[in-house]
Amino acid sequence: MTTPDSIIQVRNFTAAYGNVKVIDDISFDVYRGEVFVILGGSGCGKSTMLKHMIGLYEPAGGSIVIEGDDIVTAEGEARRAILRRFGVMYQLGALFGSMTLLQNVRLPLEEYTNIPEEAMNLVALTKLDLVGLKDFAGHMPAEISGGMQKRAAIARAMALDPKILFLDEPSAGLDPITSAELDTLIKRLARTLQITFVIVTHDLPSIYSIADRVIMLDKRVRKIVAVGRPADLRDNSEDPWVRQFFNREAEAAQAS
Amino acid sequence: MVISGALDVATTASIWPQATKFFSETDAKAVEVDADGISYLDGFGAGLLLDIQRRAIPRGIRLTVSGLKPDFQAMLEPFKPEGYATLPSTSKPDAPLVDSVGAAIKALIADLGAFAEFTGEISRALVYAAFHPRTIRWKDVYRTAVVAGADALPVIMLVGFLIGFVMAFQSAIPMRQFGADIFVPTLVGIAMLRELGPIMTAVGLAGRSGAAFAAEIGTMKVNEEVSALVTLGLQPVRFLIVPRIIAAVAMTPFLIVFANVAGLLGGLIVFMSLGYPAGMYFDQLEQSISLNDLLGGLIKGFAFGFVVAAVGCMRGLQTSTGASAVGRSTTSAVVTSIVLVAIGDGIFAIVYYYLGF
Numbered sequence: 303m304t305t306p307d308s309i310i311q312v313r314n315f316t317a318a319y320g321n322v323k324v325i326d327d328i329s330f331d332v333y334r335g336e337v338f339v340i341l342g343g344s345g346c347g348k349s350t351m352l353k354h355m356i357g358l359y360e361p362a363g364g365s366i367v368i369e370g371d372d373i374v375t376a377e378g379e380a381r382r383a384i385l386r387r388f389g390v391m392y393q394l395g396a397l398f399g400s401m402t403l404l405q406n407v408r409l410p411l412e413e414y415t416n417i418p419e420e421a422m423n424l425v426a427l428t429k430l431d432l433v434g435l436k437d438f439a440g441h442m443p444a445e446i447s448g449g450m451q452k453r454a455a456i457a458r459a460m461a462l463d464p465k466i467l468f469l470d471e472p473s474a475g476l477d478p479i480t481s482a483e484l485d486t487l488i489k490r491l492a493r494t495l496q497i498t499f500v501i502v503t504h505d506l507p508s509i510y511s512i513a514d515r516v517i518m519l520d521k522r523v524r525k526i527v528a529v530g531r532p533a534d535l536r537d538n539s540e541d542p543w544v545r546q547f548f549n550r551e552a553e554a555a556q557a558s
Numbered sequence: 559m560v561i562s563g564a565l566d567v568a569t570t571a572s573i574w575p576q577a578t579k580f581f582s583e584t585d586a587k588a589v590e591v592d593a594d595g596i597s598y599l600d601g602f603g604a605g606l607l608l609d610i611q612r613r614a615i616p617r618g619i620r621l622t623v624s625g626l627k628p629d630f631q632a633m634l635e636p637f638k639p640e641g642y643a644t645l646p647s648t649s650k651p652d653a654p655l656v657d658s659v660g661a662a663i664k665a666l667i668a669d670l671g672a673f674a675e676f677t678g679e680i681s682r683a684l685v686y687a688a689f690h691p692r693t694i695r696w697k698d699v700y701r702t703a704v705v706a707g708a709d710a711l712p713v714i715m716l717v718g719f720l721i722g723f724v725m726a727f728q729s730a731i732p733m734r735q736f737g738a739d740i741f742v743p744t745l746v747g748i749a750m751l752r753e754l755g756p757i758m759t760a761v762g763l764a765g766r767s768g769a770a771f772a773a774e775i776g777t778m779k780v781n782e783e784v785s786a787l788v789t790l791g792l793q794p795v796r797f798l799i800v801p802r803i804i805a806a807v808a809m810t811p812f813l814i815v816f817a818n819v820a821g822l823l824g825g826l827i828v829f830m831s832l833g834y835p836a837g838m839y840f841d842q843l844e845q846s847i848s849l850n851d852l853l854g855g856l857i858k859g860f861a862f863g864f865v866v867a868a869v870g871c872m873r874g875l876q877t878s879t880g881a882s883a884v885g886r887s888t889t890s891a892v893v894t895s896i897v898l899v900a901i902g903d904g905i906f907a908i909v910y911y912y913l914g915f
Contacts, residue, residue, distance in 0.1 A: 356789050385791040396782040410790050458786075 306333035309466065309498050310355070315364035317350050323362070324350050326524040330517050334465075337492050337499040337512050339532075342519035343547070344504070349393075349470060351519065352502045356390050356468050357381070368466070386414065388466035389459025393474055395451035397443035403430060403454045404439040410461040429457040433487060449480035453487065460491075466498045467491075473505040485511045506550060518544060562595025565603025574606055581613040587620065594625030604633045611639035669894075676872045680803065683795045687804075698801035699808075706767035706802075707809030714762050714813050715820040721754055722746055722821030726828035739832055743842035746825035751851040755818040757903055759810060760862035764895040768870035771802050772891035775874025776884040784875065799871040803864060810863030811856045818855070854915050858906050862899050869895040 310332035317325040324347040332338045340348045353359045355366055357373045365372045373384050397406050407426040411417070417425070430436050433453040435446075443451055452472060459467055472488070473481040485508045491497050492512075503509060509516060509532050516535070518528040520543070528535050528544045536548035559580065563569060591610065596603070607623065614621040626634075653661070687694050726746050733739045775798055778784050787794050822843070829839045873891035877883045909915075 353785075358785055358788060382791045385789060388789075390786065390789045392782040392786055394781055396786040398783055398786075399778075399781070409792075413790070413792055 306331075306336075308332070309334040309369060310500070311365075311367045312355070313365050313367070315351075315354070315366065316362045317347060317354055317359070318362040323524055324521075325519065327364070328519075328526050329364075330526060330529065332466075332498060332500055333515070335492070335496050335498055336514040337488065337501065339509055339513040339516040340500065340502045340519065341504050341509060341516055341547075343521060346519040346521040347524070348502045348504075348519055352468055352470055352500070355500065356388065357385065386462055387464055388468060389456075389461070389464040391452060391455040391459050391467065391469045391472065393470045395443065395448075395455040397451055397454055397458065399443055402440050402442055403435060403446075403457075406443070406454065407458045407461050410458070414462055426461065429460050430454070432460065432491070433457045447480075449476050449484065452476070452484060456487070456491075460495075460497075464497070466500065469499065469501045469503075471503055471505075472501060473503060473508050478507070481505065481508060482511070484508075488512050506548070518547070559589055560592040560595065561607075562592075562597075564598035565596055565606060566598060566600050567602045570602040570606045574609070577606060577610055578613065581610065581617065581619070584617075584619070587618070589614065589619050589621050591621065591623045592625055593623050593630075596626065596630060599630040599633060601633075604630075604637070607634055608637050608639060608642060612642045615639060615643070672876070673869070673872065677868060679795055680799060680868055680871075683793070683800050684803070687796070687800050693796065694804065695797065695801050699805050702767075702802050702805035703809050705770070706763065706806055707812060710762060710766050710809075710813060711816060713766070714759055714817050717758055717762065718750075718755065718817035718820035719824040721758060722750055722824030723828055724824075725749060725754075725821075726825040730828060730832055734832070740834075740838075740842065742829055742832070743825060743839045744846035746822060747843045747847040748851060750818050750821040750825075751847060751855050753855075753903070755814045755821060756855045756858040756862060757899065759813045759817050759859065760866055760899045761896055763806065763810060763813070763863065764866045764870075764892050764899070767806060768866040768891045768895045769888045771867060771870030772873040772877075772887045773884055775799075775871055776877035776887040779875060779877040780879060780881070780884060794875065799868075799875075802871055803867045806867035807860055807863040810859040810866075814855055814859040818852070850915055854906075854910055858903065861902055861906070865898050865902060866895040869898060 308331040311329075312331070313329045315325060315328050316323065340351055342348045350359070354361050355368075355373070361374060365374055367373075368384055369387055371380065371384050373381070376384055397403070398409070401409070404423065404426050407429050408422050411422045411425060415422070427436060427439055430439055433456050435450060435454055435457065438446055438450065438454075443454065446454070456467070456469070469488070472484050476484065488499060488501070489512055492499055499512075501512070513532050515530065516528070516532050517526050518535070519525070520527040527541055528539055530539075532548065535544055539545050539548070559577075561573070561577075591607075593607070599607075607626075611621060611623075726742050729745050730739050730742050733742060733745075775784070775794075778798070784794050784798075787797055826836060826839050830836055870891040873887040873894065877887045
């Protein structure tokens, strides 16, 4: 791709809790079809960034344009239209505990489409099939493991065929093998369905395995300190702190 | 000063007061601590030596520690005595009374504001639902109605029965002295229908369903399920709250009727035990209570049902993060709704009085 096609544009974005600024005037693009990772140390505001991008919080300043429309200023139907363009997987899955997996995936279909009852079940089942949970359609979320819950949450996020998927810490609370399986799934979905992924994580192995491009936030300057391919940043970054992060070194090791 | 032996949690406890006393009383300009005899040192021993060092600084005592074994020296290394000049207090200082009263009033006003705003939001959603009944999740309404209504029947009826029974019993004794025990049915009937039936049902509803609403929605909030609803474009108010409010408001009057019947039954049993025939009880009731008494109670019931359900849902949505937050929301849902029901009952009493109801 010579000129990458930008699908999300974040411009002059500032986030604050009360008077405390967490992110200060940053801008970046997410390109169509890439796996884009927002990373940074604990408390740097990467989850905050994600929650603003999906419209849960209102930023202190700036705009977040998703496929041409600013989610910050949109209201009512226009906002619903933007919400339909993406799906979200929350850190703990956030499946609705009183519904089976199939009902969870079906819910967005019930609310947004007029296809026949049975067709809804079929479409929902195909989404579960995509994440390898077809045989668990009738289970309740509490009856399956944490990794499966996250996969089911991805299936629900994909229910309306969004172009963009936001994932909040997909590897949190998972063992390395389950986490790697999830990475494989993400890569497969990105490749076969041309879904753009925006992922918040600080899990290095999974960043190397899935990320096309990363931005790195730093809580000390509250800005983006690095943009690029993870392997490039590891080997060639000018910033010693960025190199440290990608090589998984402690701060003290640098000082001595 | 000589410190020797094994310094661990047990031994430091006995010599710590001595050491600190020494440093607060001594006039010496220089103290040498002979640590040669220390045979064992752990975190407590290191803490003791650190305490000695930091106490020496403000008094201008030049302190030298000699003979400390290198292994033990290494344990002291990470700590700088200068950084321990003042220790953080573990107990919060009590805020002045004026401050805490002010803070409480401010919180109360903010809470009332939030409730008013929330009521507006719910009303808008309910009006929308009234014009678009197909958008209501009837399955959830039905399920909530079963849990909040039908399942609550036994306990509501039991309490209603006992209240009617006890009220009749307690009033019969003094009334009999004046030969007025014939009016027991009147007392039970009016008190039950106008006040106790609705109030007791509302309190029962707050304890059973208001708490359940707060806990369910609070847990969903903590698990980010509420956020998931928002990003799916589904408003939590329409999705979670409207069904619960419809169910609670619809069920409360039925529960009140059952509580009333049970209460009157309790009164009847006492009345018959006083030696009167059952027919007389019903005659008395017919003469003294009117349909208005019943309707007045039921209208209150609608309002109480709304308040209890709305407060439960609001507290659920207000849940912050963390496991203890759900517990706090639940408690607060019950307390707030009982207080509001009591206030509401007072308002109804005044309004009914002026309406001559």
